[in-house]
Amino acid sequence: MTSDYTPRQDFSAFLRPNEGGGERLDLLVQGARCAGCISKIEGQVRALAGVDSARMNLTTGKLSVGFADAGGDPALVIETLDRLGYPATLFDPAKSAAAHDAEGRRLAMALGVAAFGAGNAMMFSVPIWAGLFGQELGPAMRTMMQWMSAAVGAPCAIYAGMPFFTSAWRSLKARRANMDVPISIGVLLTLAISFVETVLGGADTYFDAAVSLLFLLLIGRWLDHRLRAKARSAAGDILALQAPVAAVIGGDGQEHRRPIADIVPGDLLLVRPGNRIPVDGRIEAGQSSLDNALLTGETAPVLARVGDTCRAGALNLTGTLRLLATATSEDSAIADIARLVEAGAQSRSRYVQLADKAAALYVPVVHSAAALTFAGGMILGMGPREALLRAVAVLIITCPCALGLAVPAVQVSASARLFRRGVLVKSGAALERLAEIDHVILDKTGVLTEGRPRLVDPVPAAVALAAPLARASAHPLARALALEAGPTIIADKVIETPGQGVEGFIRGRRARLGRAAFVGLTGAGHGETELWLAIEGEPRIRYVFQDKLRADAGATVQALLARGLSVEILSGDGTDPVRHVAEAVGVTAWRAGLTPAEKAQIVAQRTAEGRRVLMVGDGLNDTAALANAHAAMAPGTALDASQNAADLVFSGEGLDAVVTAFDTARTARRRALQNFGFAAAYNLIAAPAAMAGLINPFVAALAMSGSSLAVTLNALRMGAGGGRRWTS
Incomplete structure (x- = not known):
């Protein structure tokens, strides 16, 4: 007697204690691409017995499953994911990176094949098109050209369309419809009707159109992949700050x-x-x-x-x-910040594009219209071929290309315009979020200020006296003093007292540079941004330092306020420096001495209050807040981790790029809404015309291309305007 029982794998060795009690298992999930995928995965896993929580990160592919104290069944979680069409393995950062790289290679290969197929299939289609303008080909030559176009275009379309076909199939299994569903059906039906026309000797074949459409769509898919690669590196950059x-x-x-x-x-x-x-x-x-x-x-x-x-x-x-x-x-504290950044990236992945929302309505409506067109044609006595051509014309003319291009075309044009103004846009969706903000949070050091202490009113003779000791110290204020002095000698017999100052001999005389108490002064205060110099036989000298305010910081804040935005300063620096900067730029809401977690918590609090926050920061302590804000910006001088956590990075010494980016984002939103309106009006007119038989598949393809061209030209209006280019 045999048994079909297969022993389950024991995952107990891979469970880790959870902070709130219970245990946690991290899995690497493959195939998740959108907010719908996340909702399906988290909902199904959370419904399993013994599971407390399920958190999916679309950027890294990591699913963290929390089990109650009573325990759950990790194997059942993996089986559930596999049944949903999302195979999972134990999470390994190296495997995650390898899977992401493999996906990039597949997209690049599909893009290359689509480019090859579009160019070469077009070569055989042009003579057929020429026949429509009086240069008629013989039936045998036309059929040969059609078969040659099929031989090149169809295999390339099938291969290049696999990313869309698999995504559409997964979406349909989850009983959802994303934008890949109509694209896949349209491409496959176009290929099918083209083959039928070729076999029956008809004049309408669209092998070149199918593969060309995939080529254009794959460009957007590959760019999205690259943006997600940038997003996932933010947490890695933070962890890289730990010594190996x-x-x-x-x-x-x-x-x-x-x-x-x-x-x-x-x-x-x-x-x-x-x-x-x-x-x-x-x-x-x-x-x-x-x-x-x-x-x-x-x-x-x-x-x-x-x-x-x-x-x-x-x-x-x-x-x-x-x-x-x-x-x-x-x-560690570094790892906690990295986790906060990862959580912020996860919350961003839930942002649902307007086009995806439209697809939920578009798919059933358009496909029902095509089916009714075919059925109506048969009822009216048409042959299957004529009824099918009319139905395909409906699908082609209502292909969601204009809808799909409505936002990306504007984003590309707006990004190019901002690039010329010194702002690098890392995520197209960031422009949508930036246009929605109503509250701006600014870091102090490195954002409102230049981020480096400078000597106030330097006296060359006094600077030269302290320079030999300053060059021997690693203290930031001493380094600023040495930089002001330029090349000079180094003091002899140097001894540095941690937290106090540095002592040595300058040309045979004992000297001290550091705090007031270190040089023998009492009651002189304990300024954190000052140094004192004491040299035998000389009066003591005080050096005052200041992190200089950006020249346009005040004007930028006032410009933001004039646009109806509220402004707040959050800083980890001391109270006095933050108060001074806030008063200088005209901000009344500010907080000092904040930890990274506290900054992120305040951003979350503002979000819970209904505010849409733009966070502008440059330090490691800002990365969690940047990742959790509705939109985020960082200067080009910021830490790599901060730049990766931000959506936009601006160059130069000025802060006016924040206002420029906001204005451009608002304009881009208007252009995108105009494009959506045009796409909707086009479909309302074109679909009934195709259903009535007034438009054949060839004219439908031209109309579909024309609608895409129209939204693209409207988007190009964003590109007007010059300005400085990006400089690192």
Whole structure:
């Protein structure tokens, strides 16, 4: 007696503890392409017994499934996904990247085949078209040309159309209709009727039209793939800020190098000056100044002593530290920011394009009209061939090309215009979101200001006195002082006291550069943006630094307010610097000393209040807020992770690009709505005409192409206007 029982795979070893209790399993899901896919996957998985949560990230392909304490069945989750048409495996970032690269190669190959097929099928179609204008081909020659066009165009169309065919089939299995459904049906029916016409010796064949349509659509699909590749790199750029290895002090007191992924809480780590903190930890010995600018946006270094907590990603400036690791690399502050960015990218993937919404109505209406046309023709006594030609004409003339081009054509034109103005648009959908914003959140350091401290009212003689000590220090203010001085000697016998200052000999005289107390002054204040110099036999000199405001920061804020937008400043910097900048630019709503999570939380709070937020930031502490905002911008000087999390990146020293981008986005929205209106009016007129037999498939193809040309020409009106080009 045999059994059909197949043992299920045991996934218990791959379950990880969840923060809120229970366990979590991360899976790599293949084939998900749109918000409908996400809704279907999350809904079906969440309905399974023992499953608490299901969160799908379209950008990375990762599905995080949370199981209750009572437990669930991971194998059942994978079986459910497979039944839905989305095969899943255990999540591996390397496999995710490989799958994404493989998809890119498939799209590129399909695009190349479509380009080849369109060009070569057209070569055989042109003589047939010429026959319509008095240059008649003989029946044998025309049939040969049709078969040659079929031999080239049909195989290329089938291969190039596979991305659309598979997507349409998956959508229909999920009982939904995306834009790929009418495209697939239109292409397949066009090929079928063309073959029938060729066999019966008819005059209407459209092999070249089918493959040309796929070529144009594949360009958009490949560009979408590239945009998603950019989006997925934001979290990776953040995690790359962690050191790949850490110096661990073993039980024998010796230093050992160990991959950061192998660090566990309780390990004793050694962090030298110039290195980044590998994982979150508590200082057991030593003290130093830490540069937390990437994490918090705080411009002034922070003094860290025994007992203080250090966050992964902070730069150790001055002293050697011994840290007791309190978290793994996956649970560090850097990893938390990366998770916030990933969550923001996931929320963006839920943005439903207007064209996809229209498809839900378009598909049943148009296909029902084509079916009724065929049935009506048969009832009226037409032959099957004539009735089918009339039905195909309905499908061709109502092909959603104009609808599909309505937004992308405008986005391309608007993006080109912004590029000439120094703004790089990374996502076409970002322009739609940018046009909808009503609240702007600005970071201070690097956005409203230039992001680098500069000496206020420098006196050359005083700068020259301090330069030898400044060149010997890694402190940001000392580096700014050395930059102001230019090339000079370095002090002798230099000793740097973490968090206080640097001491040495300048031409034989003892000198100190640092805090007021370090040079022997009491009651002189503790300014974080000042340095004092004390040289034997000389009066003490004070150096004041300031992060200079962008020249057009105030004008930009006023321009945003004039457009009816509310403006708010969120910064990780100290209270006094933020207050000073807010007063200078005329912003009354501001908050200082914020962590990355707090910034993202405020963005989420504004969103919950019904606001549509534009976040403009440049630091690592801004990436989570950028990813969760309705739209996001970053300057070209921003951290790579911030640029990847943003939708638009602007170059140059000016902030006016924010206003330019907003105005352009508003104009683009008007053009897109005009295109939608034209596409709707066109279909309302063209479909009844085709159903009545007033339009044959050839004229239908011309009309369909004309409608696409019309929306494209309207979109090109966005390209007017010059200006400066993008500069990095």
